[in-house]
Amino acid sequence: MIEAGKPASKLKSEALAVLLERGLVHQCTDIEALDNTLSQGAITAYAGFDATAASLHVGHLMPLMTMRWLQKLGHRPIVVLGGGTSLVGDPSFRKDARPMLEERQIAANIASIRRSVERLVDMDGPDGALLVDNAEWLNEFRFLEFLRDYGSQFTVNRMMTFDSVKSRLEAQMPLTVLEFCYMMLQAVDFLELSKRHECRLQVGGSDQWGNIVNGVELGRRDGRKLHGLTVPLLTTAGGSKMGKTAAGAVWLHPEHLSPFGFWQFWRNTADADVGKFLRLFTELPIKEVERLSELQGAELNEAKKILATQVTTIVHGPEEALSALRQGDALFAGEGDILEPTHKLPLARLAEGLGLLELVVALGFAGSNGEARRLVEGGAVRLNNHIIDDARRRIGTGDLGANERLSLSVGKRRKALVEFE
RNA sequence: GGAGGAGUGCCCGAGUGGCUAAAGGGGACGGACUGUAAAUCCGUUGGCUAUGCCUACGUUGGUUCGAAUCCAACCUCCUCCA
Numbered sequence: 001m002i003e004a005g006k007p008a009s010k011l012k013s014e015a016l017a018v019l020l021e022r023g024l025v026h027q028c029t030d031i032e033a034l035d036n037t038l039s040q041g042a043i044t045a046y047a048g049f050d051a052t053a054a055s056l057h058v059g060h061l062m063p064l065m066t067m068r069w070l071q072k073l074g075h076r077p078i079v080v081l082g083g084g085t086s087l088v089g090d091p092s093f094r095k096d097a098r099p100m101l102e103e104r105q106i107a108a109n110i111a112s113i114r115r116s117v118e119r120l121v122d123m124d125g126p127d128g129a130l131l132v133d134n135a136e137w138l139n140e141f142r143f144l145e146f147l148r149d150y151g152s153q154f155t156v157n158r159m160m161t162f163d164s165v166k167s168r169l170e171a172q173m174p175l176t177v178l179e180f181c182y183m184m185l186q187a188v189d190f191l192e193l194s195k196r197h198e199c200r201l202q203v204g205g206s207d208q209w210g211n212i213v214n215g216v217e218l219g220r221r222d223g224r225k226l227h228g229l230t231v232p233l234l235t236t237a238g239g240s241k242m243g244k245t246a247a248g249a250v251w252l253h254p255e256h257l258s259p260f261g262f263w264q265f266w267r268n269t270a271d272a273d274v275g276k277f278l279r280l281f282t283e284l285p286i287k288e289v290e291r292l293s294e295l296q297g298a299e300l301n302e303a304k305k306i307l308a309t310q311v312t313t314i315v316h317g318p319e320e321a322l323s324a325l326r327q328g329d330a331l332f333a334g335e336g337d338i339l340e341p342t343h344k345l346p347l348a349r350l351a352e353g354l355g356l357l358e359l360v361v362a363l364g365f366a367g368s369n370g371e372a373r374r375l376v377e378g379g380a381v382r383l384n385n386h387i388i389d390d391a392r393r394r395i396g397t398g399d400l401g402a403n404e405r406l407s408l409s410v411g412k413r414r415k416a417l418v419e420f421e
Numbered sequence: 422g423g424a425g426g427a428g429u430g431c432c433c434g435a436g437u438g439g440c441u442a443a444a445g446g447g448g449a450c451g452g453a454c455u456g457u458a459a460a461u462c463c464g465u466u467g468g469c470u471a472u473g474c475c476u477a478c479g480u481u482g483g484u485u486c487g488a489a490u491c492c493a494a495c496c497u498c499c500u501c502c503a
Contacts, residue, residue: 268457268458272459273458370467370469410450
């Protein structure tokens, strides 16, 4: 296995050297072969994402950053949104028997996700990044045809050797045919992309390893030399899976999480994670990353601000990042207020009479009235900078400050400026 | 195929008829302390139009004034034997 973050002086390709240096490489099907391929000229690489939600989240950022680096170094990224595979539904939570998504919903999700992807990779021009939906080809297959063309290329014997399958079987857990076949679909994706766009590299999370390897092998049987690369599974210094907060996932789409909220997430990084995150999620030179990581004590806070601003710039753009930085400073330097509205609500709602609890829930700071009530009774909620501990408090037009706004905070870190219009 | 054991809240796990919205721990959130960090300490941790009501201990029925707890069937997992 390759050690992430170690300098890779023996490598011929700049791209691989950078990815290794950044800590974006976990496993590779054949590192030397990939190095050769990358050093011989521009190639096309792809990373696939589920279209089950309307936004990607920070967990998707590592493969996306990998795509971004590859593009920066002259290669062409393809982002595949799994319109076809999402239709089948992720089978791993089978107990819920949740309804499989409808095509219309998936199409809406894809449109929404596209906007985030456009920021991370450059999709302009004939050599720009591509965004494709695997439903394009997966929907076209007919069952018998699929079995004959691809089913014949896979042996159950081989598929059983994959950890994802083996661990299930060893634990005597049920593994449905659907799940079992999922890796075939992903393998076919890789082959199709190879045929259609000369794609030669697939990048994914480490849980995708088996699926990726299957694609590489399917390609080989078709006379194609394909490569697979996985990014590490990212955990925080606290050992938990990264990217979840009280409010849920840290979304990339501004409608799901405001750029300021996004900035705050990075600003609150634990000391121990700062260096790792700067390396993985920013494009600062490694020397600068090292300098920043070595800051001690309270000085590290500056590094955290730089981290937050850099990542926010990549995901939301420089204006949003600067504005978030300013807001953070204003808010935490003193008794400052939020500068820009973070939420908008119709004025009519206020006229109808709006309960404080209702407002806290509407802003996403609590999942239910009960939770909001506990926060209020615990003295965590401030309205216009005054603690309100009366859960029955109602908000009226009299609470509005300048510009029809009011500020509301929950705890020290979650703040909103609500504009009524 | 046979025998036995298990399924509890976000996770782990106690509970074998009323005192159980369910011990304890983890996580998460809030408070204190700090540097918007960590560690530590304290509090909270099903929902609601709320001194009440509803939902919840694998599923569906049953016994009982009363069930997570007893019974039956089913589903799933584990262990041992074949």
